[in-house]
Amino acid sequence: MSAPTIVEPTPAERVRTVCVVPHAAVLVTDQYDAVSVALHHLLGGDLIVAVAEDAPPLHGLRAMVEVNDVSPLPLRERTRSLVWLSGRASEVADGAELARLVAEENPLPGLLDIGNGTRLVRIPVETAVLADASGAASVSGPDLATAAPDPFADFEFSWLTHVESGHPEMVGQLARRLPGRLRNHRIRLLGIDRYGIRLRAEHHESSDEDVRLNFTQPAVDMAALQRGIRILLGCPFLNGLRAG
Incomplete structure (x- = not known):
């Protein structure tokens, strides 16, 4: 029996992808009010966060960090997960x-403030939960530690904003692949990863609906990603050659 075809990132991969991008985050314990997080990064199975130097002492406390995955586009509901x-x-x-170890994987600008306004806290992740419009999924610490973020996480925001501002016709081309019941919705770009493109159908009278358009195969590099995008758009030119 052949293995099932994987058509989207696993919850563990999605959590790591969200955490590799500098989204807004807060840290909560049962002893203090919520603490703002200046930066966050998953180093193996440990979540590294920066908090203000004058934040309460956190050593030994059970903590939960909430990361808000916000779209760079002005969607009606900007939180994606x-x-x-x-x-x-x-x-x-x-x-x-x-900070040096984190910078080797993710050179976040906020690392320059460590020891000069902020301090680092390490949280070995025991569990993680991802919630979006489709529901919620729990991820164990070991599964999170071995997962990898999407290879195009750093590319996603710039691509979404570029297409939104300069190539709205591309969204119209993608929308033609959606079910007919969504044609009277406002179609917006929601995300892109190695498996495909996500769209959000916004309706003025009903709730939004998120839809995934998959590439013919997962993209392994930028050339493959661009090819996958062209195929979804119905472009006759693939990798510079006319499709024949």
């Missing part, structure tokens, strides 16, 4: 060394 990561927090003795 929410991620909650839970574990026991520990203060970091050598913030500079940990």
Whole structure:
């Protein structure tokens, strides 16, 4: 029996993808009010967050970090998903060394403020929950530690804003692939990953609906991603050659 075809990222991959992008986040414990998070990054199975130096001591406390996955486009509802990561927090003795390790994977600008206004906290993730319009999924710490973010996470925001502002006809071409019942909705770009493009159908009288348009095969590099986009658009030119 052949293995089932994978048509979208796993919940663990989606959590890592959300966490690799600098979305807004807050840290909550049962002892203090919510603490703003200046940056967040998953280093293996550990969530590394930066909080203000004058934030309450967090060492040993059970903590939950909420990350708000917000679309760069002005959608009616801009939150695409929410991620909650839970574990026991520990203060970091050598913030500079940990900042260096994070920077090797994700050179976030906020790392320059470590020790000069912010401090790092490490939270080994025990569980994570991803919630979006389709429901919620739980991810274990070990599954999260071995998952990889989408390879085009850094490309997504710039592509969405580029198409929205400069190529609205592309959205119309993609919309032709949607079911007829959605044709009277306002079709918006929602996301892109190695498996395909996500669209949101906004309706003035009913709730929004998210739809995925899959590539013929998952993209392994930028050339394959561009080819997948062209095929979905019905473009006769693939990789510079006319399709024959």
